[in-house]
Amino acid sequence: MTTPSVTEQGQAGQPRPSLVPARLRKRLQQFLAFGGLIVVFAFFSIASPNFFNYGNVTSILLATVVIGTLALGTTFVIISGGIDLSVGTGMALCAVMAGTFITNLGMPVPLGVLLTVLFGGLIGLVNGLNVALLKVPPFIATLAMMLAAGGLALVISDSTPIYFSDTPGYVEISIGSIIPGADFPNSVLILAAIAIIAGVLLSRTILGRFAFSIGSNEEATALSGIKVRQWKIIIYTLAGLFTGIAGVMISSRLGSAQPGTGLGYELQAIAAVVIGGTSLSGGKGSIVGTLIGALIISVLNNGLQIMSIPQEWQNVILGCVIVLAVYADMARQRTA
Amino acid sequence: MPLDAQAPDSGRRALLEAWGVVKNFPGVKALQDMHLELRHGEVLALVGENGAGKSTLMKLLTGVYSPDEGQFLLHGEPLEVSGPRQALERGISIIHQEFNLVPDLTIAQNIFLGREPRYGGLLLREGELNARAQELIDSLQLPLDPRQVVGTLSVARQQMVEIAKALSFDAKVLIMDEPTAALNDAEVRVLHELIRRFVRPDTGVIYISHRLEELKAIADRITVIRDGRYIETLDTPTTTVQDVISRMVGRELAGDARPENVRDDRHVMLSVRGMSTKALLEDVGFDLMEGEILGFAGLMGAGRTEVARALVGADKMASGSVTLRGRPVHIASPADAAKHRIGYLSEDRKQLGLLVEQAVESNIGLSALQELFQTLGFVKDRAVRETAERYVGDLAIKTPSVALTTKNLSGGNQQKVVIAKWLVKDCDVLIFDEPTRGIDVGAKEEIYQLLNELARRGKSIIMISSELPEVLRLSHRVVVMSEGRVTGVLSAAEAGEENVMHLATMRFIGDR
Structure with missing residues (x-):
């Protein structure tokens, strides 16, 4: 990818052509989020001696896994101009399904994991059908799914946690380490792997291209002969698959499926996506940005905790950061 | 009854006057030396083709724009209004075609x-x-x-x-913009009754309408404007519809660049029969030949865009059939249309034609992406770029790079990007809806040449335009519509401004 330099604009009559080509600007956006991450990271490194060390950085990464996974799927939905509020409780439902498959039904771990991820896809498929075929606004459709999934998680589990004590291999998925000698959790590697897949899907495949097109201008995309409804269903289903993966990750890390958790994760995922420079109105965004956004959130949480700032204040600060990040992004677009 | 010029109160000025009003927009002279005189107690009809300057004049009167030169007089005193609210306070009320309720x-x-x-x-x-x-x-x-x-x-x-x-x-001055466009004959009569009740010696009505026949029933005088200029004011009792039409269209055609008829041995590419929609269209039928530019003429709301949208499946057809290359086809969505190689270039380029925030190459590659530019779902970026660059060269799209965000291009070049999108898709049928809207004069010429060139290469083109000279200049044949129906199909030789305008102003609702 080259970034063509524009030294001279075409003929007269072109209204104020931007001096920064699209590609360079996309990079700039990531620089901005990345710069924010560096600043926050450097701040805590100086402020607390307990922050910058292998153990703590590893635990920051581990804490990023669940939000990061959910945020990956949410990125696709938001770029296509939609929203997904169901990923939090959907994740809890998927965790309960993993417990049902593996602990209650005694399925082998790989099969249980596969079915859990597919179940997540099913949640997304229902969202997609509601949005694309029934034309229910995404906010409403996924709000309904948020409630339904949260309820189902409690119903199926009888409101009690399901433990994976019989299958030690399941816990290894998250906190085991396949890198010999290093104490580096697998789940971080898994996040890295699925982030690469998501990145390729978004920037290199027609799925990603159509997500941008639909988010940019749904009607024009439809009139260009693109099957918009079909692609929307696929995009929500994809977000559901990531929800399923997140359900596996969180339950294997905790060693149990907690049916009552999940609520609030969807907002953190959206926050990560937005901090990463993805526009809530669709058509703009990137996977790298989302990862940086998720990292900023977990670095903040971790650093503030190390500095003994109470949990309540952490949320206040996170709120401020979100406004700051989005404002900075808008200011950049105005000047660009 | 028009107020008699010798009436006792003739010494006082007219109710509303416009003198030497000029309004320019970048690249467009909307009004030049416009004149208007609304007398006390009269209904004055204001007529002109699409783009003659009627709506600009109305917007000046209600303070949406201010004139570059000239002035308006109300009761003989200079009238300056800075917005619709102030216009209302001065006693000028306007009723738009689209209601503000x-x-x-x-x-x-x-x-x-x-x-x-x-x-x-x-x-x-x-x-x-x-x-x-x-x-x-x-x-x-x-x-x-x-x-x-x-x-x-x-x-x-x-x-x-x-x-x-x-x-x-x-209100002292009531301005009505196309008040009868959506009314049936009985309702029109009630409206006219209401207008007559409103008109008193100290008030007046400006009545804008395309329906020339009904002016006889309501207007005292008729002011004709054309190309942003005042032409003439006629007394209704001594005027025929033909008089009005000839003054509306009385401009010379640009050169003799008239298209030839398509040769008879060409195949029919597309034929539509009995197309109706719930909202407007009624039994629309036409044939489109290979290599032909088929113009669609008609007034606003005649149903031309609706034909295009129904044809490409963007709107639902209530009944009707479409035959493409001799075979019946069912087109339920724009995706189906694209599959059959029918491309639709919307009149609303920015909202419906382009992804303005995306790069030029993304737009050019969009329609054919799935078909031409992917393997196993992976986008062949280099192929997209090379194709985009080729079309940028072919169509002379002025852009420093195919990676430039499309919104930075001028209107004419944006239009070419949309054309390129459908050419990449290898469409045989291209439907252009207002292809030169919002495009300046020089770039229009380029678009015209491009359309001619596409037709020569065998593309079949439907061209919808509200600019009659444009339709007459480019079309091999002209389909004229009025009120959702086809009122005539004219060959290039037959089609003239007057007979097209006559067919375009035919009324159906309520009668026959």
Whole structure:
């Protein structure tokens, strides 16, 4: 990818052509989020001696896994101009399904994991059908799914946690380490792997291209002969698959499926996506940005905790950061 | 009855006058030396083709724009208004073709929106509101209940509410833009009755209409404007519809660049029969030949865009059949249309044609992405770029790079990007809806040449345009529509401004 330099604009009559080509600007956006991450990271490194060390950085990464996974799927939905509020409780439902498959039904771990991820896809498929075929606004459709999934998680589990004590291999998925000698959790590697897949899907495949097109201008995309409804269903289903993966990750890390958790994760995922420079109105965004956004959130949480700032204040600060990040992004677009 | 020039009060000035009004927009001379004279107690019709300057004139009168030169006089005194509100205060009310009513509020609430009677400036006096509305409704003898919700009313009754609202400002000048476009004959008669009741020695009405036949029934005089200029004002009793039409279109054609007829041995590419939609279209049928530019002429709301949208499956057809290359096809969505190699270039380029925030290459590659530019779902970026660059060269799209965001291109170049998108898709049928809207004069010429070149290469083109000279210049044949129906198909040799305009102003609703 080259970034063509524009030294001279075409003929007269072109209204104020931007001096920064699209590609360079996309990079700039990531620089901005990345710069924010560096600043926050450097701040805590100086402020607390307990922050910058292998153990703590590893635990920051581990804490990023669940939000990061959910945020990956949410990125696709938001770029296509939609929203997904169901990923939090959907994740809890998927965790309960993993417990049902593996602990209650005694399925082998790989099969249980596969079915859990597919179940997540099913949640997304229902969202997609509601949005694309029934034309229910995404906010409403996924709000309904948020409630339904949260309820189902409690119903199926009888409101009690399901433990994976019989299958030690399941816990290894998250906190085991396949890198010999290093104490580096697998789940971080898994996040890295699925982030690469998501990145390729978004920037290199027609799925990603159509997500941008639909988010940019749904009607024009439809009139260009693109099957918009079909692609929307696929995009929500994809977000559901990531929800399923997140359900596996969180339950294997905790060693149990907690049916009552999940609520609030969807907002953190959206926050990560937005901090990463993805526009809530669709058509703009990137996977790298989302990862940086998720990292900023977990670095903040971790650093503030190390500095003994109470949990309540952490949320206040996170709120401020979100406004700051989005404002900075808008200011950049105005000047660009 | 027009006021007699020798009437005793002829010494005073006309109610509303415009003198030497000029309004320019970048690249467009919207009005040049415009003149208008509305006498006391008369209904003055204002007629002109699409783009003649009627709406610009209205926007000047209501203060949406201010004139570059010239002035308006109200009762002989200079009139300067800075916005619609001020125009209302000076006694000028306008009723737009699209109503400005809040559908969820009642008739009374709509009429006094923003001027509700209140206790202490805060608490609404609903009873007083309804009483005042009733008073107004009674004075106009309207069959309305002030408590009724506007959204539940028929179009004709909503228009009555608009009129009542306009008159509640104590209007002296009432301007009506296409008031009968959506009314049937009985409703038109009621409207005309209402207008006559409104006209008193100290008021006047400017009545804008395309329906030339009905001007006889309502207008005292008819002012014709053309290409932003005042042409002539005719006294209705001594004027025929033909007189009006000839003055409306009386411009010389640009050169003799008339297209030839398509040769008879060409195949029929596309044929449409019995196309109807719930909203407007009624039994529309036409054939499109290979390598032909088929022009669609008609006035606003005639149904030309609706034909295009129904044809590509963007709107639902209630009935009708489409045959493509001799085979019946069913087109339920724009995706189906694209599959059959029919491309639609919308009149609303920015909203419906382009992804303005995306790169030029993304737009050019969009329609054919799935078909040409992917393997196993992976986008062949380099192929997209090379193709985009080729078309940028071919169509002479002025852009420094195919990676440039499309919104930075000029209107003409944006249009070429949309054309490139469909050429990449290898469309045989291209439907251009207002291909030169918002494009400056020089770039228009380029688009014309491009259309001719595409037709020579065997593409079949449907060209919808509100600019009659454009239709006549490019089209091998012209389909004329009025009120959702095809009123005539003319060959290039037959098609002239007058007979096209005559077919375009035919009325159906309510009669025959």
